[in-house]
Amino acid sequence: MPTHWRDTVALDEQQRLVRESIRDITADFDDDYWRERDRKAEYPTELVDTLGEHGWLGILIPEEYGGVGMGTKEVAVMMEELGASGGGFSGPQSIHGGIYNSVPLIRYASEELKAEVLPGMASGDIALQSLCLTEPNAGSDSTSIETRAEKEGDEYVITGQKIWISRVDHSDYALVMARTTPKEDVEKRTQGISMFLVDLDDAYDQDALDIERIPKTASRPVHSFEMWFSGLRVPERNLVGVEGEGFYQLLDGLNEERLAIAAEALGLGFAALESAVDYANERVVFDRPIGKNQSIQHPIAEAYARLRAAKQVTYSAADVLEDVDRTEAGARANTAKYLAADAAFDAADIAVQAHGGFGVAREYDVERYFREARLTRLVPITQELVLNYLGNNVLGLPKSY
Template sequence: MLEFTDEERLIQSEVQKICENYDNEFWQEKDRNAEYPMEFVQELGEHGWLGTVIPEQYGGAGMDTLEASIILEEIAASGAGFNGSMSCHGAMFIPRSIINYGSEEMKKEILPQLASGDKLLQCFALTEPNAGFDSTAITTRAERNGDTYVINGQKTWCSRIHASDYMVLVARTTPLEEVSKKTNGMSLFLVDIEDAKEQGAIDTAEIEKNIRAAVPSYEVWFEDLEIPAENLIGEEDDGFYQVMDGLNEERVVIAAEAVGLARVAIDRAVKYATEREVFDRKIGANQAIQHPLAEAHARMTSARNITYQAARAFKEGRDVGEAANIAAYMAREAASDATDAAVQTHGGYGVATEYDVERYYREARLTHIAPVSDEMILNYISEHVLGLPRSY
């Protein structure tokens, strides 16, 4: 079983206190109206949690993926589910691009604003309609013109752009046909979203989804967007490797969120099973109810262990690729099993919004697609862990 340090338990406690201010009705309303929980995010910022991974010298908490995972798990487990954890998810890993690769001038200007919550960096623009998971196939272009870069292209599935002041954008600085390796020629840029709007160089459209979400996603178009050359993050043409460096971290925090989702689904199901009476007995006395929940708890606990194994490996600077991918895969499986069992436990009420478990069920399904699909995770394990031939 997991053991947390006193400091880690304090983080859990402090985050739980904030979450207690936002009840089931709050999250049901956000889900029903597909409304971003800005007041919740702002309170996290006021307490310094949006600056979790930002170094202390720039006003942040100086923590790491481990503490970010604890925070996001507790948010999801509080009842907020993914509507809560995904609303601040980006703040826990997107700033890494600046922390790891940004110039000192960029760090001094941007990171303190993010740490205080005065500004938000919650949007990462990588995916394109004709590229999908093949990030090397992106065509959004950034061309150097003196002291500026001029950007043209399209991105999709950009979450939280409506609630962000800045965006990290991945664009080609060298066309695909001119590079020796297709992973070369991409670069990272920091985009001031308000400045882009003032230029009239950015347009967005929300993607309509049948699965409601308080964290909407957008298509984004760039037309002759000019950004200062100093907004280049890291070295020109090395962006692909910088992106890959951060994806394992995102897999770890997503795994923690899925674990939190599994936890709250099991908790709600157990509560209902100990209160609901049918045929003059609590339904929780029936093995048909007990066993699926016990199995879900076992899977959740196993996924939680591998998730924090990966988080500690990341914190200690050890290779995290295998653990991060397995954690992401096992946690989403655990979330699906737990939410399915919770819906089944509730019977007909399992699809009633007042009990929340139908929302958790919907949210668990999303984890199998984003930010990376089950198939891509299994591809990684097949090739890099088992040593099988590359399949794509």
């Protein structure tokens, strides 16, 4: 698919710079590369290293710490390009954590921690790809996490279990969310949660961390893990921000991250659609290309229309996110994520259908896109939780959860 089919929104000069740079980089990582990474469930180290060499892993990190100093508008462009290049959801997800885990550090960490970690993150020498939040008994109810961090002298001792934590095997540090005050002892359930920067090598050296990889079918190059912390001692200086306010610190960059996820889904959707268009033009049945049949052409065109619409919502939201109040920002970001995930899934489903039996053949990639597109409707929150937010916070309906 010609790239101008995706160039459907007006970009400023800085966004265009990002787009062209990422397109140049991803040109060296073709479908064969991603097909092999998926088959072997192998992290795309070569791509990530190349992005680091060009400075793009520090896109959100201020220039004073060696970063690029850009914002959500530029991240959206980068993530869409990584997905549309053939990386699907795995491409942008391979660096997603490293990009957005910098945000709470930039906003809340001490100058000492910033100086220790941010320059290395910007250069790619330090990987902070993992956010340890989700737990088996909490799921989407993050305020019900049971991992504890108890103060002992000038240290915190962390004990608990996490699940579905990504990229632990390619991280030097992790941000760990833990309760410093039990849920039953706080006035509001969002209180009493704290954020810690954990040196993973130190955790292993203490014999205080065990991990186990979770086998999965979607986004296979980006591994997910179950983790057990058993008496991990973390220096007090590694507390990020204020004790007990970690949940609010985490929420602070939530809308920006939602838009990044939306852009990643869009990239995946466009990649799937490109495969469908190419196959529909090339595949000849009954002496005519199958794309000449309206039963093939119309669904593909409809998927394109849905992707265009979702992209407009996503980029428009990114343009004004800092100029609207928190509720409206949440409405725009969540709507973008909802529409982009559905549009990506529809595009991937139609791509499989257009390929017929070859839709499940690895060599055509669309079965990989379909597996990953299903995942976009689950992470970082489900479509149903998006509707909960819109129903309660925007429409004023009673809280349903």
